[in-house]
Each structure stands twice: as structure tokens, then as C-alpha cells.
Amino acid sequence: MASTSPSLTLKCYHCGEECEDSCLFVEDKPFCCQGCKLVYEVLSENDLCIYYELESHPGESQKKKSTQTNRFDYLDDPDTQLKLLDFKNENESHVTFYVPLIHCASCIWLLENLYQVHSGVIYSRVDFLKKKVQVKFNPEKISLKELVNLLSTLGYEPKINLSNLEKKTESVADKATVLKLAVAGFCFGNMMLFSVPEYFSEAKLMAPNFRGLFNYLNVVLALPIVLYSATDYYRSAWNSLKQRQINMDVPIVLGIIALFFYSLWEIFIFGNAGYMDSLGGLLFFLLLGKIYQQKTYATLEFDRDYKSYFPIAVTRMVQDQEEVIPLTKLEVGDIILVRDEELIPADSILLSAHANIDYSFVTGEEVPVPKQKGELIYAGGRQKGEPVLLTIQKSPSQGYLTDLWNNESFEKGKEKLLEPLSTKISGVFTWSVLSIAFVALVFWSFTDLSLGVKAFTSVLIVACPCALAMSTPFTLGNTLRVFGRSKFYLKNASVVERLALIDTVVFDKTGTLTDPANAKVYFEGETLTLESRGILKALVSRSTHPLSNRINLWLGHVPLKKIDQFQEIKGKGIQGIYNQQKILLGSREFAGYRSQVDDSPGNKVFLTIEGMEMGCFHIQSGMREGASGVVKRLDPNYQLHLLSGDHPHELGALQENLGKHLSYNFLQSPTDKLNYLKTLNSKGNKSLMIGDGLNDAGALQESEVGVAVTDRVSHFSPASDAILDAESFYKIPDYLDFAKKSRTIIKLSFGLSFLYNLVGISLAVQGLLSPVICAVLMPLSSISVVVFTTLATNLVAWRKGLLTHK
Amino acid sequence: MEVIFLLIAISLILAVTFLYLFFKAMKGGQFEDDYTPSIRILFDNHKKSTKDQPTKPKSYE
Numbered sequence: 070m071a072s073t074s075p076s077l078t079l080k081c082y083h084c085g086e087e088c089e090d091s092c093l094f095v096e097d098k099p100f101c102c103q104g105c106k107l108v109y110e111v112l113s114e115n116d117l118c119i120y121y122e123l124e125s126h127p128g129e130s131q132k133k134k135s136t137q138t139n140r141f142d143y144l145d146d147p148d149t150q151l152k153l154l155d156f157k158n159e160n161e162s163h164v165t166f167y168v169p170l171i172h173c174a175s176c177i178w179l180l181e182n183l184y185q186v187h188s189g190v191i192y193s194r195v196d197f198l199k200k201k202v203q204v205k206f207n208p209e210k211i212s213l214k215e216l217v218n219l220l221s222t223l224g225y226e227p228k229i230n231l232s233n234l235e236k237k238t239e240s241v242a243d244k245a246t247v248l249k250l251a252v253a254g255f256c257f258g259n260m261m262l263f264s265v266p267e268y269f270s271e272a273k274l275m276a277p278n279f280r281g282l283f284n285y286l287n288v289v290l291a292l293p294i295v296l297y298s299a300t301d302y303y304r305s306a307w308n309s310l311k312q313r314q315i316n317m318d319v320p321i322v323l324g325i326i327a328l329f330f331y332s333l334w335e336i337f338i339f340g341n342a343g344y345m346d347s348l349g350g351l352l353f354f355l356l357l358g359k360i361y362q363q364k365t366y367a368t369l370e371f372d373r374d375y376k377s378y379f380p381i382a383v384t385r386m387v388q389d390q391e392e393v394i395p396l397t398k399l400e401v402g403d404i405i406l407v408r409d410e411e412l413i414p415a416d417s418i419l420l421s422a423h424a425n426i427d428y429s430f431v432t433g434e435e436v437p438v439p440k441q442k443g444e445l446i447y448a449g450g451r452q453k454g455e456p457v458l459l460t461i462q463k464s465p466s467q468g469y470l471t472d473l474w475n476n477e478s479f480e481k482g483k484e485k486l487l488e489p490l491s492t493k494i495s496g497v498f499t500w501s502v503l504s505i506a507f508v509a510l511v512f513w514s515f516t517d518l519s520l521g522v523k524a525f526t527s528v529l530i531v532a533c534p535c536a537l538a539m540s541t542p543f544t545l546g547n548t549l550r551v552f553g554r555s556k557f558y559l560k561n562a563s564v565v566e567r568l569a570l571i572d573t574v575v576f577d578k579t580g581t582l583t584d585p586a587n588a589k590v591y592f593e594g595e596t597l598t599l600e601s602r603g604i605l606k607a608l609v610s611r612s613t614h615p616l617s618n619r620i621n622l623w624l625g626h627v628p629l630k631k632i633d634q635f636q637e638i639k640g641k642g643i644q645g646i647y648n649q650q651k652i653l654l655g656s657r658e659f660a661g662y663r664s665q666v667d668d669s670p671g672n673k674v675f676l677t678i679e680g681m682e683m684g685c686f687h688i689q690s691g692m693r694e695g696a697s698g699v700v701k702r703l704d705p706n707y708q709l710h711l712l713s714g715d716h717p718h719e720l721g722a723l724q725e726n727l728g729k730h731l732s733y734n735f736l737q738s739p740t741d742k743l744n745y746l747k748t749l750n751s752k753g754n755k756s757l758m759i760g761d762g763l764n765d766a767g768a769l770q771e772s773e774v775g776v777a778v779t780d781r782v783s784h785f786s787p788a789s790d791a792i793l794d795a796e797s798f799y800k801i802p803d804y805l806d807f808a809k810k811s812r813t814i815i816k817l818s819f820g821l822s823f824l825y826n827l828v829g830i831s832l833a834v835q836g837l838l839s840p841v842i843c844a845v846l847m848p849l850s851s852i853s854v855v856v857f858t859t860l861a862t863n864l865v866a867w868r869k870g871l872l873t874h875k
Numbered sequence: 876m877e878v879i880f881l882l883i884a885i886s887l888i889l890a891v892t893f894l895y896l897f898f899k900a901m902k903g904g905q906f907e908d909d910y911t912p913s914i915r916i917l918f919d920n921h922k923k924s925t926k927d928q929p930t931k932p933k934s935y936e
Contacts, residue, residue, distance in 0.1 A: 123918075174914045181915070197911040248901060255894045259887065279879065286883070 081105050083224075085126025101130065108224050112179070115186050120179045127175030129224050141221075142393035143382035144214040149395055153213065153229070155203075161191065162208045166220070166227030171200045180225060187211055187219055202227075229381050243363055246301070250356040253298040256290040257349030263287055264346040268841050284336045287345040295329050298352050301359075315496040317541070320534040323499065324351065327529035344530060347843045351535050354851040362542035362549075362562045379414050379448075379465065383407075386458065401461050408456045409639065415448050416468040417459040424457045425640030426450035431763045432579050432714055436615050436672050439640060439656070449763055454639030489566055490815055491541045495534065502532040502830075509834040520836045527833035531843060536822030536850040540815055544858040548811040551866040556794035557804055564790045567774050568808035570755045574703055574801075575746065575768065577760035578713035581778050582700075582727070584693035584795070590623035593667055594676070594684015601683075603630040604647050605676070608654055611635055612643050616674055619688050642674075650679045689719075692726050695799025700727045702802040708754065712737045712745060714764060743767030759801070763787050803869045814861045818854050825850035 080087055082098040083105035093100040095113075100106040108128060112120055120127060143149055156163035171180070176195070180202050183190040189211025193204045202225075206216055220227055263283040302318045302325070309316040325348065332343030382393050384406040391406060396414055399405070404420065407413055413426070419440055427437040431449040440446055446459065448468040506528040513521035545562035552559055559565065576582050597605070607629045609617040614637070632645035632652075642655010653660040653676070660675035662682055671689035675682075703709060709731045711723070717735040724733075734745065742760075746768045749756045758765065758772035761779060766787040769775030777789035778798060793801075829846050832838055866872050900906070 174917070177911060177914055178918050181918075195911055196908045197914065198908065244901065247906075248898060251894060251897050251901075255890060259890060282880075282883075286887075 080126065081128075081130075082121065083109055083126065083128035084130040085128075086130050104224070105130065107222065111186065111222060117179065117182060117185060120175050123175040123178055124173045127173050129170050129172075140382070140384075140393060141214045141217050143395045144217055145212070146395060149381075150213055157208075160207055160209065161205055162213070163203065163205050164213065164216070165201055165203045166217075166229070167200060168202055168220070168225050168227050169200055170225050171195060171197060171202070176225070179223065180220075183219070186223070187216075190216070230379060243360075246356060246360055246363070249298040249301070250353070250360060252293050253349065253353040253356055256294050256298075257346070257353040260287050260290050260346040260349045263290075264342065264840070264844065267342040268844060281340065284340070284342060287343065288333065288336060291329065291332070291345040291348055294349055294352050295325065298356065299325055302355075309492075314492065315499050317491045317495040317534065317538050320495055320499045320502065320532075321351075321355065321538055323502075323529060324532070324534060327526055331526045331530060342840045344840055344843050347530070347840070347847050350844075350848050350851075354535055354848070355538055358539040358542035358546075358855075361546040363546075380412050383414055396465055399461060399465060401464060403461045405459050405461065406456055407452045407459060409452060409454060411452055413446055413448055413450045413452065413459065415461050415465040416463045417446055417448075417461045419444050419446055420458040420460055421455075423455075423640065425453045427453050429580075429762075437640060489541070489563065490812065491538070494537070494819055498532075498534065498537060502528065505532070505830060505834065512834075513836065523838075524834055524836045527836065527838040528830055531829035531833045531838055531846065532826050535847060536825055536854040537819060539851055540818035540822060540854050540858055543855050544811050544815045544818065544862055547859055547862040548807065551807070551862065551871050552791075552804065555800060555804075555871045556797040557800070558792045558794075560790050564774060565808050565811060567755075567790075568757070568805060569812040571707070571757040571774060571805060571808075573708040573710065573749055573754040573756040575710040575712060575749070575756055575758045575772065576700075576731075577742075577758075577762070577765045577768075578711055578723075579690065579715065580761040581759055581765075582693055582696045582711070583690040584696075587691040587693060588619040588622075589671075589689045589691045590619055591687050592684055593687060594682070597684075599627060600630065601678075602627045604632065604645075604652060605654070606630075607632045607647075608635065608643050608645050608652065612637050614643075616672055616686075616688060617643065620674065620686055623686075652679075653677045689722075693795070693798055697726045697728075698799055699801050700731065703805075704728065704730050707805075710734065710745075710749075712742050712765075712768065714738065739764040739767050743771050746771040757805070759793075760787070800871070803871060807865060807869055807871060810865045811862055814858055814865070817861070818858050821857060822850060822854055825853075 079092055079099045081101035083100055086101050093103070093106050095106060095109060098109070100109065105128060109121075112118055144153075151157075154162050154164050168180070171177070177197055180195050181193050183193045183204065187210075189207045189209075191205045191207060193202055195202045204216065211219070217227060217229075263286050266280070266283070299322075302321050305316065306318040306322040309319060328344050328348040328351070332345050332348070335341040335343040336345075380396060382395050383399055384391050385394050385399070386392075386404045386406055399415065405414075405417070419442055422442050424440045424446065425437045426440055426446055428447075428450050431447070437453045438450075445462065448465065506525045509524040509528055510521045513524050542562065545565045548565045549559050549562055552565075559568075602624050606621065606624045606627050609621040609624070610629070611632075630647055632647055635643070635645045637643045638655070638659070642653060642659040644651065644653050644655075646652070654674060657673070657675050660677045661680065662675040662677060662685070664682055666673065666675075666685045667687065669687045669689070671687060674686040674688065676684055676686070700709060711727070711731045711733050713733075713735050714737055715735060717733070720733060720735070737745065742765060746756055746758060750771065750773075756772045756774075758768045758775045759778060760766075760769055760775070761777060765775075765777075769777065769787060769789045774791065775789040776791045776793050777787055778793050778795050780795045825846065829838075829842075832842060863872070
């Protein structure tokens with residue numbers, strides 16, 4: 070009866086998995102499978118066993134690895150090679166691979182010591198957080214294909230997909246901003262030093278040549294700021310003016326120009342100090358704010374489309390001969406072979422008798438769907454089980470799913486849709502400042518023209534949009550960080566502003582509101598004894614099928630029974646022998662079950678023991694934890710919609726859980742979902758779409774803010790504005806509320822900076838402005854605004870409980 | 876007091892040198908991956924203690 074045989078306690082030396090049935094030994098080290106053993110042998114041959122010392126069981130199980138040896142043949146294609154390589158000359162090629170399996174120190178060590186395994190590798194470097202490895206190799210000694218094969222043998226198969234092939238335009242913008250900040254900081258710091266005498270009344274005590282020298286040095290130091298650091302602002306202001314708009318950068322540029330030329334005039338004509346230090350401070354703080362706002366999540370990708378998931382090559386059958394071709398060369402009518410765990414790249418018709426397609430990728434539902442010969446299979450499904458033959462009906466870019474990406478919604482960027490708060494205000498701000506300046510000019514001109522000119526420029530100088538321009542980036546930047554800490558990752562800061570204006574929330578059903586892991590299971594039939602539960606548990610715990618996992622969870626903790634001749638027939642079921650009785654668990658045909666059972670939605674798993682019909686498991690996907698709470702909390706303030714690709718038979722159960730205020734929509738194809746959002750938009754609604762699968766990609770794109778829910782953040786998610794960790798799903802109402810609050814904070818800090826401007830301008834119109842006042846007022850206003858926004862956002866976040874667990 | 880001219884020159888040259896070094900570090904990619912080196916630095920000790928491996932991969936070819 071004891072289920073723990075000694076072999077169960079042995080752990081594979083390579084991957085740490087329990088060696089279940091057969092154990093392979095090298096020296097005294099156990100291995101769970103051939104693959105793991107092979108990796109160990111390669112490593113020990115090359116004296117690289119430190120790999121196993123750095124971490125215990127550092128490897129990844131090699132059981133599920135594809136054994137198809139020709140799957141990298143497409144890498145011999147020169148076109149494909151050219152697209153993949155970063156650099157190439159006669160005796161050196163550089164390539165960067167994405168290797169999702171990098172997970173520990175041992176991985177880094179091994180991958181950086183590749184040159185010890187093969188002499189063709191010159192150098193390799195791992196970026197752990199991005200899970201990337203850059204390899205420099207000698208193409209004469211090792212071809213790209215051999216290199217990928219080598220990595221794959223070691224258990225680090227790189228992931229190569231179509232979007233790798235389209236040359237990535239890595240943004241150098243962030244880097245440039247940092248350099249501009251460095252220059253601004255350098256110049257600002259030195260200018261401050263040279264201006265210190267001016268701040269006190271000691272300037273008159275200095276020898277005149279010092280004063281002149283300091284002023285001229287300030288001019289020299291101001292040049293890099295005006296000519297280099299500030300260039301982004303000129304560009305942005307010019308672009309905005311061209312579109313007959315006034316964004317925040319227009320008053321900034323106005324201020325820069327006024328400061329610079331007025332200071333030049335002061336310094337060269339009158340030998341006065343000028344305001345160059347204030348100019349430096351302005352740019353320094355502005356650039357600081359800009360960088361603070363640019364929070365990026367290097368490990369997350371927000372812009373993935375279907376190309377990131379689709380395989381790069383497929384196996385085509387030509388006169389019963391297999392050949393591996395790049396996906397781009399696939400044509401309608403081709404016959405392709407799709408193996409276990411491979412993705413179907415294009416809409417096609419099944420030629421083999423049976424297939425078992427897992428659409429989790431597309432719909433979020435992970436239980437495979439059985440398909441018969443002649444049925445149309447949509448792209449994006451994953452075959453589970455025996456290899457199948459398919460004939461291509463549509464080219465990969467024209468399928469049911471991929472058609473979405475040809476929709477115009479994917480052409481336009483979202484950022485242009487919403488006018489940020491700061492743009493609205495800056496228009497008013499610029500016009501008020503200009504009119505105040507002119508009024509001051511006219512007013513003083515009657516008595517003293519030079520005083521009038523001074524008042525005019527003083528107003529332009531002191532009406533510093535610095536505090537104004539900084540309140541937005543610092544508030545949004547901090548909000549972004551708070552969201553990130555509570556596992557809600559936003560693509561960029563503008564998403565916060567859009568989130569604050571949401572009035573409609575649209576949910577996808579499967580995988581978003583429902584959680585496959587939270588399934589409802591009930592058993593119809595004979596009462597299960599503790600013994601039979603133990604038998605079932607022993608069976609299902611060996612299978613990786615999602616339904617097995619759900620039954621396993623339902624069974625709870627029962628002592629395992631010993632099962633012999635366990636077998637899993639993919640797509641059909643599992644079987645085993647207990648006390649000479651054959652136990653079958655699986656589909657109706659597999660189990661040989663003939664009696665009628667309750668007609669319920671969801672999946673059914675039948676159980677027979679030696680031909681005796683024992684009963685049937687009904688498995689329905691349950692609601693995600695907190696889903697009904699989220700809906701209830703959102704209900705008073707938002708319009709709620711639900712979109713589902715399924716049949717409406719679950720409507721009753723859904724209404725029970727979520728209430729009747731939602732508008733329920735069933736049988737929605739990916740394009741229907743997109744159009745639904747379009748209709749909402751045309752009615753003027755600001756919609757938030759929450760979805761998870763590729764079938765929501767269109768809707769996510771069309772919505773004002775699209776949020777992808779995923780259980781494993783770094784794994785799969787369609788293109789979206791934000792990625793939400795599924796365990797934080799219940800916080801959605803808090804997120805929306807927090808986004809609204811941070812918009813309020815921006816408004817308040819605008820008020821604060823207006824206050825400063827009021828003081829500054831009231832001095833300026835009287836012609837009383839001096840470099841000292843300017844030098845004090847500018848940093849003071851900037852810093853106090855930064856402190857205010859940071860404290861306020863943190864306080865709100867803390868009250869909402871968004872900061873509680875890091 | 877004239878020594879101030881000299882001091883200013885020196886201080887500016889020093890500051891410009893630091894700025895230049897920062898630019899160089901930035902271009903050299905020192906700020907791109909700030910996590911992996913923290914692990915990598917632990918390896919060399921391991922390597923030396925077990926076997927004398929050439930740390931510079933350049934020794935091939």
C-alpha cells in the first residue's frame with residue numbers, strides 16, 4: 070500500500086525532478102531522462118561541472134524537449150541568417166538570442182563559458198534580467214545552426230520568432246536624455262559656483278576682472294545647455310506649434326529664449342550678472358523630471374503581436390519528404406506537419422484523422438479541443454499529441470486571428486488620442502503670461518521705456534513653467550512606480566492620465582473573469598471511496614493535462630495508491646492498472662462510457678474501472694478570485710460590459726455571480742470584439758478593456774486603455790497598454806481610483822506653481838526682479854512641487870493599501 | 876588673488892574630465908545591465924580555486 074518507493078525520492082542531478090520510473094546513472098549521479106544525462110556528459114567532458122556546484126539542480130527538465138533534429142534547418146538560409154545576426158565579417162559574427170530558460174547563476178556561468186565547449190565560440194555575455202545572451206562566434210568553425218543546436222543540447226534553447234527577424238530599432242532616446250541631463254548638471258553646478266558672489270552683495274568687493282571673467286564663463290557654460298541639452302524641447306515645441314497647439318514645451322522654450330538673450334544683453338552691454346545659472350537650473354530640473362517619468366520594465370514587452378508567438382519555421386511535406394522552411398515562404402495549399410506542442414501557423418484544414426488543439430494562447434481556455442479530419446483549424450492553436458498533417462488555407466498574415474493586425478486600429482498610436490492635462494493648461498498659461506508681459510510693457514513705457522522692457526522680459530523669465538512642467542512627470546512617474554509595486558505594469562506615463570478618464574469597463578470572460586485554475590468540479594455517479602480517490606490521485610498526478618490538474622486539486626490530500634503501467638494517450642485520456650483492474654479516465658470514447666449523464670456546460674471526464682461505468686467528472690471554469698467583488702465595486706461608477714467568445718449557456722451562472730447590470734455579449738469573434746469597442750468609442754465612451762488572449766488583441770488596441778491579465782507576467786500577453794498580474798486582479802477598482810487621485814494631485818500642484826508664479830510675476834511687473842530672487846525662486850518652486858507630488862501620491866497609495874506588500 | 880585664475884582652470888578641467896568619463900561609460904554600456912555583473916563577479920573565485928582557466932576568451936585563435 071505504501072506509495073513511496075525508494076526510487077521516488079531520488080532527484081535528478083541535472084534538473085532536480087523526481088526520477089519516477091526509470092533512473093539513469095552516470096557514476097553515482099541519478100538522471101531522470103536521456104536529455105538531462107546528455108547535458109551532464111557534455112559538461113563533464115569539457116570540465117564544466119562547476120555548473121552543478123554554483124546551484125543545486127540548476128538545469129531544466131529535458132523530457133519535453135523536441136527531439137526533432139532538423140528543426141533548425143532554416144538557419145542555414147542566408148536571408149534568415151542576415152536578419153538574425155547583429156554583426157558579421159569574415160571571421161566573426163555576432164548574434165543575440167533570447168533564452169527564456171536563463172534563471173540562475175549557473176545559467177550565466179555556463180553560457181558565458183561556451184567557448185570551453187566549442188572552440189568556434191569566441192565570447193558570450195549574458196544579460197540576466199533581459200534573459201538575453203550575446204554570442205560572438207567564428208562562422209568558419211561553427212555555423213549559426215550548429216550554435217543554436219549546441220545551446221539546445223545544453224538545455225538552453227533560444228527562442229527565435231518572427232519579430233526577431235524584423236530588425237529591432239532599439240531606442241537610444243533614453244540614453245540621449247541621460248547624457249543631456251549630465252551636461253545640464255555639469256554646467257548648472259559650475260555656473261552656480263561662479264554665481265555665488267552675485268547672490269551675496271560681495272560682488273562689488275571683487276576686482277572687476279573677476280566679475281567679468283565669471284560672467285563670461287557662465288556664458289560659455291550656458292552654450293552647451295542651450296545648444297545641446299534643450300534641443301528636445303525646441304523640437305517638441307516646434308511640432309506642437311505646427312499643429313496649431315500649445316503644449317507644455319512652448320512656454321518652456323519661450324522662457325529659455327528670454328533667459329538666454331536677456332542675460333547675454335545684460336552681461337555684454339551692462340556687465341551685469343544675468344540669469345545664466347537660473348537657465349541651467351531650469352533645464353537640469355526639467356530633464357530630471359523627464360527621466361523620472363521614463364520608467365521602463367525591461368523584462369516586459371508591451372508591443373507583442375502575433376509574430377512574437379508564431380514559429381519562425383515550419384515543416385513542409387513535399388512528396389513525403391520533410392523540409393524545414395521559414396514561415397514567410399509558406400504558401401496556400403502547402404501541406405505541413407505539426408508535432409506535439411507545436412503551434413499552428415496559419416488557418417488550415419486537418420488532413421489527419423484526429424487532432425487535439427489547445428487554444429489557450431488565443432482564448433485563455435487551456436483545455437484542448439478535439440478536432441476531426443476535414444475541420445478548419447485556426448492559427449494560434451497548439452497541437453497536443455501525435456503529429457498531424459494540415460493543408461494551409463490562408464497565408465499566415467491573413468488568418469482568422471491575424472487579420473486583426475491588418476485593421477486600421479493597429480496603425481494609429483494611442484498617445485495622440487488624448488490631450489494631456491498639461492497641454493490644456495499650458496495654452497492658458499502661455500497666453501496669460503504673454504498678455505501680462507505686454508500690459509507691463511505698455512504700462513511702464515509711459516514713464517520709462519527701459520523699465521518697460523525690463524518688466525516685459527522679467528515677466529517672461531520669472532513666469533517659469535518649470536514647476537508647472539514638473540508636476541506632471543513627477544506625479545505620473547511616481548504613480549507608475551506605485552502601480553509597478555502592486556504588480557500592475559504600465560507601458561508609459563501617459564497611460565495613467567488615460568486611466569483616470571475611464572468611464573466604461575469591458576471584460577473578456579474566459580481567462581479574465583474566469584480562472585481556469587479555479588475550476589468547479591463535481592462528480593456524478595458512484596460515491597468515491599478513499600481507496601478509489603487514492604487511485605485517481607495517483608493517476609492524475611502523473612498527467613500534465615489541465616483537466617487532470619483540476620481533478621487532482623479537487624481530490625485534495627489523499628494517500629496515493631500504487632498504479633502500474635501508467636499511460637497517457639494524448640488527447641484521449643489516461644489509464645493504469647490497480648489490483649489487476651484496468652482503470653480508464655478520459656473522454657467518453659476512450660473510457661467506453663455509454664450511459665447518459667447530466668447535460669452541463671464545461672468539460673466532462675469519464676471514469677470506468679474494468680469496463681464498469683463509475684461516473685463522470687463535470688468541470689467548469691470557476692470565477693477568478695475577487696471577480697465578483699471587482700464588478701460590484703465598479704458597478705456604481707462605470708458602465709460594465711462583458712465579451713465572450715463562448716455560447717451563452719453560462720449566462721445564468723454569470724448573472725448570479727456578477728449581477729445583472731453588465732451588458733453580456735456572447736459568441737464574439739476577435740473582430741467582433743474590436744468592433745464592439747469601436748462602437749463604444751464612437752458613442753464617446755472612454756473604455757478600459759481587460760483581456761488576456763490573442764483574441765482580445767484587437768479590442769485591447771482599440772480601447773482607450775487595454776490591460777492584459779496574465780498569471781506569469783514575463784510570459785505571454787498580447788499587445789497592450791498595461792500588464793496586470795492575475796493575483797492583483799481584485800485591485801482594479803483601487804487602480805482606477807488611484808489614477809483619478811493622481812490627476813487631482815497634478816491639478817493641485819499646478820495650483821501650487823501658479824502661486825509661485827503669482828509672487829514672481831508681481832515682483833517682475835514692478836521691475837524689481839534681480840538675479841538673486843530668480844536664483845532662489847526657481848529651484849524653490851521646482852523642489853517644493855516635486856516634494857509635494859511625491860508625498861501626496863505616496864500618501865494616497867498608502868491609504869489605498871497599494872504599498873503594503875512590495 | 877591671481878591664483879584663482881589657475882584654480883578655476885584646474886577645477887574646470889577636472890570637471891570636464893569627469894563629464895567625459897561619464898560619457899564614455901554611458902557609451903560603453905556600463906549602465907545597461909546592472910544586475911548580471913553582481914553575479915558574475917562571484918564566478919572568478921570559483922574558477923581560480925578549481926582550475927586555471929584563461930579568463931580572457933581572446934586566447935583562442
